[in-house]
Structure formats: structure tokens, C-alpha cells
Amino acid sequence: MNHAGDTITTTRDVDAILIPLGTPVTIPAGAMVLITQELGGSYTVSVSGNLARVEGKDADALGFGEVGVETAVAETATAEKDTDGPVDEQDIWAALRTCYDPEIPVNIVDLGLVYDVHIVDNDDGGNHVDIVMTLTAPGCGMGPFIVDDVRAKVLGVDNVADVEVDLTFDPTWDRSMMSDEARLQLGMF
Secondary structure, three states: OOOOOOEEEOOOOEEEEEEOOOEEEEEOOOOEEEEEEEEOOEEEEEEOOEEEEEEHHHHHHHOOOOOHHHHHHHHHHHOOOOOOOOOOHHHHHHHHOOOEOOOOOOEOOOOOOEEEEEEEEOOOOOEEEEEEEOOOOOOOOOHHHHHHHHHHHHHOOOOOOEEEEEEOOOOOOOHHHOOHHHHHHHOOO
């Protein structure tokens, strides 16, 4: 169930990231928050006139169970996994489509932020994935969090041993890079 648009009261203190600055904050227990976005395993909430990102692992503070995507990523990261064998590039793209800028309800692929995905076989039998991407604005304080989200979700793909994300601003992102579906969803035609 999507809770976007719901106003709730936090059940405990919860760590969050202030948007767009990327500054860590604590939302106190008993705070009234409006859920503005619930995508990609995290929540964007409006609290005291500010936007903040709450990770899915802290969904209980919002009165919900853990978000499935976040749980699956955490389990994959901690479990021993086999990294021998081929990587399906479509699985990489599917993982990237679960990553969102917390201010924009469109995934980073449809926003046109991912420029290149390259899979390299390591000498030790594992697979390394290189991703070249950008942000909607060079000074975006959420950039490190989006990059971490990309890295974690791609590491969850079968047979991926290592992920490197190269953030570039050449070419500079503009809205012409968005898919038609993204422009339609955001009313940017």
C-alpha cells in the first residue's frame, strides 16, 4: 500500500536526511509528518516545512513495517553470494529503475540520469559493474545518497561482485534527457 499523501505521527525518534541539502537530522517521536513520496524503498516526508528522506529500514517509526526493497538489499549485502557467472544487463537496468531522487517521483533511468552501464569480468571470476551517471543539478546535496542507493541496489543483482559509480556533469543534464513517460508524469511536455 502506498502511503503518499498520508499524515502520520512518528512512533519514535528517526534518523533522516534533509532534502536537498543532504544534512542528517533526527525527526522526534510524536512529530506530525506528511508522506510526499514512497518509492524505491524509502520515504520522502514533509516535516516542519522541510522535506526529509527516511530509509525503509526505519519505516516502523512511521507506523509501517520495513519496506521490501530495502530489506532485500540489506539481506543481499550481508549474505555470502556467488559472483561467478554472467550478469544480465537487463537486471542492472531493472535495479537502477528502483532508484529515485527523493524530490522527484520518477526513477533515475527515466529521468535520463544514467549515461552508461558497463559490465567487466574480473580476473578472479567475479563481475564488476561501472555506471556513469549524473544528477539533475551539480550542487545536489542528495547526490551521495543517490549514488549509495545505486551502488547498493546494483550489488544486489545476481553475480555482481563490485560496483563503481562515476558521477559526471558532462554532458549537463537537462529535461530533454527524460523519457516521454517521465515528462508526461511530471507534466513537462
